Amino acid sequence: MMKNILNTLAGLLFFSGLNAQVGIGTSNPSPSAVLELNSTNKGFLMNTVSLISISSASPLGSHTEGIWVYNTATAGTAPDNVIPGLYYNDGTKWVLMSISNDMPKIGDIKSSMTNADHNGWYLLNGRNTSTLSANARTSAISLGYPSAIPNMADRIIKGKNTSEAMAATGGTNSYSLLQANLPNLTFTGTTSTDGTHSHTYTNRGVNYWNYNAGSLATTRTVNTETRTTGSSGDHSHTFSVPSGGTNAPFSQYPKHMVVQYFIYLGK
Structure with missing residues (x-):
């Protein structure tokens, strides 16, 4: 041979x-x-x-x-x-050597309609790195995720500023309109406290008339009584205006389409 x-x-x-x-x-x-x-x-x-x-x-x-x-x-x-x-x-x-200029690199992120890991792309669902394959775990650790990969559920991607850590999370899906968010506008008003004076209030109620239209009774609103406060002494008055609100939060999400986010950790 x-x-x-x-x-x-x-x-x-x-x-x-x-x-x-x-x-x-x-x-x-x-x-x-x-x-x-x-x-x-x-x-x-x-x-x-x-x-x-x-x-x-x-x-x-x-x-x-x-x-x-x-x-x-x-x-x-x-x-x-x-x-x-x-x-x-x-x-x-x-x-x-590659015929594609778009060959992924370790740490690349993409959005997809796929729900499962594929071809080196791993779903960003916050899972422990110990559950990844050996090669993917090594890549995740090299990117700075020794314990768990980031969780992108119900989040959008934000560009990093100089004071933020990579993969830091923040923000909220809704916010409440607080007093500090309102315009700095003051309503003022006072009543006179000079001398003795009184106030009159007319109460309005429902008075039933003895008249029927078919089976329905007819009602009419009329003045029922007038009340007057005492007139002795100087005094002032305060009033409050209730908003009627319930502090329900606003949704911050615009119109959107739901996708999954993946990170490339290698095959």
């Missing part, structure tokens, strides 16, 4: 030395290619390695621009973590 391999390699080297191209599966390689593979039922198997991070050359001795490998490991800490896939080296780091 070893003899056959050596003979094959020797033949390829001899052929490449004569023609400057090597063809595997073809006797007529392209003159523009150093190596051409040709098969109708087989593919090219890239060498596989276990990378440890984007910034580390390991298991290679150093970063070498142009080297391609297929990584089989999920390792490292965001944002230098690696996932299984095809990588090339740009001379300073490993770069994951």
Whole structure:
């Protein structure tokens, strides 16, 4: 077996030395290619390695621009973590090959109509990180959530200001109109306290007349009595105006559509 391999390699080297191209599966390689593979039922198997991070050359001795490998490991800490896939080296780091510019990164957040975890996206429902997969748990811890991931239930996303902690929660779904929220307006009024004076109040009530329209009795409101306060001594009066309110809270939610929020923690 070893003899056959050596003979094959020797033949390829001899052929490449004569023609400057090597063809595997073809006797007529392209003159523009150093190596051409040709098969109708087989593919090219890239060498596989276990990378440890984007910034580390390991298991290679150093970063070498142009080297391609297929990584089989999920390792490292965001944002230098690696996932299984095809990588090339740009001379300073490993770069994951992707045909999509929208490939998610650890910590990305999206909204979706999906209700369950999928493809490395985890529902932000406040669950303990101990319930996540090993890789997702590592990513969550690297993002600063060692105990639990945030809970987005009944919340909207707010941009961080300089004094807030990432993933801090706040606000309320409703608020009450308090006295401090009212305009600073004062109603004033006084009665005269000069001299003796009296006040008259006419009470109005219901007086039933002896008249029927079918089976219904007819009523009429009339003045029933007049009352007058005593007139001795100076005195003043106060009055209050009840609002009739019940302190019911206002809803702060505008018209909206309900979705789920997910965080990408890797596959």
